[in-house]
Amino acid sequence: MQQTLLNKSFSEKNHEEALSQNDGLMAKIHNSNDPGYCGSEPFRMSSYALILITKGKLNIRINFVDHVINQRDILLVLPHSIYEITDNSSVSFISIHFNKSYLKNKGVFFSSGETYRMAKDIQSHKFSLSKEDYTFIYYDMLALHKKLNVSKDTPHIKNIVHNSFLELLYDIFLLKNKQKDSVPIAHNSRSELTNRFLALVSENFKKEKRVIYYANCLRITPRHLSQVVKQVTDRTAGEIIDEMVIREAKLLLTSHVMNISEVAIALHFSNSSFFGKYFKKQTGITPSEYKLSNNIAV
Incomplete structure (x- = not known):
């Protein structure tokens, strides 16, 4: 609910x-x-x-x-x-x-x-x-x-x-x-692979945060996946996964619906401590600090 x-x-x-x-x-x-x-x-x-x-x-x-x-x-x-x-x-x-x-x-x-x-x-x-x-x-x-x-x-x-x-x-x-403000993405094998990766991540990032999982789904090596994705988006595969997880975490933390432990569970972290370390590594602050400084309701 x-x-x-x-x-x-x-x-x-x-x-x-x-x-x-x-x-x-x-x-x-x-x-x-x-x-x-x-x-x-x-x-x-x-x-x-x-x-x-x-x-x-x-x-x-x-x-x-x-x-x-x-x-x-x-x-x-x-x-x-x-x-x-x-x-x-x-x-x-x-x-x-x-x-x-x-x-x-x-x-x-x-x-x-x-x-x-x-x-x-x-x-x-x-x-x-x-x-x-x-x-x-x-x-x-x-x-x-x-x-x-x-x-x-x-x-x-x-x-x-x-x-x-x-x-x-x-x-x-x-x-x-x-x-002429934007450079169109060429419709080639690299952009097609990137599109498939982004679609997979958007559907699975809460449960799967490992590049190797997406590389296996696409039947390529993690290194090749990151190289191709970076050429198209200017971000590695791992950076994109982290961005999606943190964006969702920020929304959940500012919602006033879930506490930090519940956010960790919703994002499929093993525990709130691991989630806290991950969040601080990506943002520079703890989930508690972020929650206190962003009092908005969604």
């Missing part, structure tokens, strides 16, 4: 249910003049979102690191990362939410390697638009928002909505590519 409460907060559950009821795609307009328009509690969505700042600036904490998203900035919210809006008093924005199922059903994919690289570098999934480009994307989003509010009984509306979504998505990709 505790784990269920932790993994899916009430607001997150409502968000996922709303997405499901809307075939995995939603659009929202958030206006700073509307009371309670934007919550300040930390959240972790399983879906993607595109956020375009239309007024003011958004102070947001992503995976416990503070960022400022300014007017005419666009941000891609990645699934399973931890977000906390620290100041929403003077910001308005429009957001498009879509889940993996919607992308998969429509034949659109973000590879695991691309998602990991975006998650590591805030600049790769946040960028500023010129006035001309901002107007272009803003009206793309408004058009999609309007079409999503058309009656579902309207003939061909699903195809109309999907085409509008694709137009927005590819317009953003074109603008991002024009700015």
Whole structure:
């Protein structure tokens, strides 16, 4: 029961249910003049979102690191990362939410390697638009928002909505590519291997923290796995495993749902002492110190 409460907060559950009821795609307009328009509690969505700042600036904490998203900035919210809006008093924005199922059903994919690289570098999934480009994307989003509010009984509306979504998505990709801020991951054997590794880790990191386990699953040596993963992500296989474990540990420690012993059990450490040593080695502080200095509820 505790784990269920932790993994899916009430607001997150409502968000996922709303997405499901809307075939995995939603659009929202958030206006700073509307009371309670934007919550300040930390959240972790399983879906993607595109956020375009239309007024003011958004102070947001992503995976416990503070960022400022300014007017005419666009941000891609990645699934399973931890977000906390620290100041929403003077910001308005429009957001498009879509889940993996919607992308998969429509034949659109973000590879695991691309998602990991975006998650590591805030600049790769946040960028500023010129006035001309901002107007272009803003009206793309408004058009999609309007079409999503058309009656579902309207003939061909699903195809109309999907085409509008694709137009927005590819317009953003074109603008991002024009700015030349990111280097695309080559679709070769190294990136394919890395994607398989990242998918395995995301599913098994709580139980399996050894590189050799993932190397055996992929039928290669641990050394070769780490070399390939580092070439693609700039992190070794072991560093990626540790990052995922620590990110989850931080979320559990700040949840007020579990104590340190329960967190150790949830992450499959043999005991809380071993978990404490592991956590301090990775972060420089003990779980107790971290818990005391991060009093947020998820």
